[in-house]
Amino acid sequence: MATWFLIIIYMAFISLGLPDSLLGSAWPVMYPDLHASLGSAGIIAMVIAAGTIVSSLFSGRLIAMIGTGKITLISCLMTAAALFGFSAAPSMLWLILLAIPLGLGAGAVDAALNHYVAANYQAHHMNWLHCFWGVGATMGPIIMSYSIATNDSWRSGYLTVAGIQLGLVIILLITLPLWSKVAAIHAREQAESPLSSAEQNDNLEQHKDSTTKKNRNGILSLHGIKPTLAAFLLYCGVEMTVGLWGASYLVGARGISAQTAAAWVSLYYGGITVGRFITGFITLRVGNTMLIRCGQLISIVGGIILLLPMADGLALAGLILIGLGLAPIYPGLLHETPTRFGKSNSAKLMGYQMAVAYTGTTFLPPLFGLLATRTSVGMFPWVVLIFLVLMLYSAERVNRILSYRKGRN
Template sequence: MYALLLAIIYLAFVSLGLPDSLVGSGWPVMHEDLGVPTSFAGIVSVVISMGTIVSSLSSDRLTRRFGVGLVTAVSVAMTALALLGFSTASQFWMLLAWAVPYGLGAGAVDAALNNYVALYYNARHMNWLHSFWGVGASISPFIMSFALSSGSGWAAAYSGIGWLQVVLAAFLFVTLPMWRKVATTHTAAAGEAPEAKAVSLGGALRIPGVPCVLLAFFSYCAMEMTAMLWGATYFVNDRGFDPTLAARFGAFYILGLTAGRFLAGFVADHLGDRTLIRLGFSLAVLGALVLALPLGSVSFAGLVLAGVGSAPVYPAIIHSTPANFGREHSQAIVGIQMAAAYTGSTVMPPLFGVLSSVTGLWIFPFFLMALGALGLVMSERLRRR
């Protein structure tokens, strides 16, 4: 049962990643069909992010009241409904309306699943699970590309992935007793008494070390999303590379991230979360430094190194939460960490865009270095506390 539930969670992480690249890959066609400017993609992203932040902050109370299995099943059902709704959108406001349940569902399932795995599974599984998220995020652009090239249109891509989510949601509802049994068995074996009282946001922030981990998570996710969004543009506008070649270079960061998490899974239990966080931030900063050097096309290796280095940071921070702050507080703090992550990935890439319009894109690797250094300093402060 333990292994079967783990396989279900792996599928859930793939499903988490599947919709994440759909808007970006389909937007060049979607905005024309909906009659809105290209820049309106940012509005959709902000609405989704606001929903994820709200549901992440509510995840502690929801999971304590309804259980992780039910929260996960309902959240996946919400994202499925939203994706099917996207496929029927004929006007931009309809897209925004469906973005609300999508964001709420995505944030709740992300926080609930991450904390569940941190509590009941080894560190290697946390890394591999997030690698599977990368698999899902990598597949969806191909689904969108096939839908567009076959003449089915972008709506068919949303509909297809939406129905996949419906099937997963139904499977999750069927397996609800399994979630409760694994948690109960593990708690009884460890001699732990489950905590009945939820932790408020203010109460969680007063726990020593929580502000440090939130800043570390904020800076990591800001660094990751900035690299993903601006990497190709940096190679074109600052280094003078061909756009096609630059697009390939930009993809290397995501590939490094996915491969790095897969490889980190083999050493995670041996090295431990703290070592992985320290090593990850350090390699990410080193990769950004290589990116800044005048090495011609070889400088893309810096983006690969930054991706591989960044890979274990997110899973390790999540997995170390019960050990750092107590199992009774972990769901509340994981939820707040998710909110900090979404805030960093939403706010900082546009901020870099404003900053680079004044200074020039040459600042890109130094911006990444600053975020990586901040994350490293905050994680070390947390370790000392």
């Protein structure tokens, strides 16, 4: 039952990814239709991200009050309703208002499902969970591209995704009693399989060290936490910047048609999806630190290719490489949290990390929108590459700090 139930969780994460990529792929067609400016997509993205920050910060209390299953059901219902509203929105003002429930729903289900999988399933499922987010994010631009090509309308694309979300709501409603049952099964299994004495001693030492540090200076003073938070901020910032503005760059700077640009952005998300599926197997043999480093280097190579003034096919190759490189970074950073900072701190730090990640989603894409409005959308590859390099620096700084601390101990 637990295995089959995991499929339902994966489906819920598909629904989380579907709306994330719609706005960017549709925006080249949306903003002229709504008589909006090119950069105003950043406002919508900022409102959505702000909602995710708020709901993720309160997700812990909500989980304790009503449970993960009900939070997931309510969140998916909110996003479905918001997407139906997007399909009929007559102006930018309506899109901004509808972005509020869309963001609140997305943040709550993201935090709830990450917590549930981390607590009840093995580590490689975290990569596969985020792989299925990529499935949804890949499907979104494909649906929108088909809608623009066949109906010459972005509205039918939003309507289709809203219908998919509603179907998931029905499935979640039917399976609602399973959430607590599966959690109880895993709790019994964990109780019957105690940690080895070595693991217990290691966890005890981590708890003592982290508790002493936390009591003395506060949780944010833990070794390496600040550059870790910077890496989360930059990761989500660059992932959303590419997803939101990639199609606009391809149309405005490369002269590619809107439907082709939407399809190419779907391949960027496809790179993330395929990368995370493969990474789920690689994590059985290779550590997260190495996977994160390799992913960052691959994404930087993709950014450099995107920057080169060469054939349009290379731009597609650059986008795919950026997606493949980004694939292991976010799940790897999440999974390393208890290892790096102690299990006693991980629950609280998970919320901090996700809130900072959403902050990157909130502010970095709109900053590029402002830059593109004042200069040119052709600045897109330069900004993406700068974000990627800064993320690599932040992640490597964490590794150096923790290695130095381990050497001293």
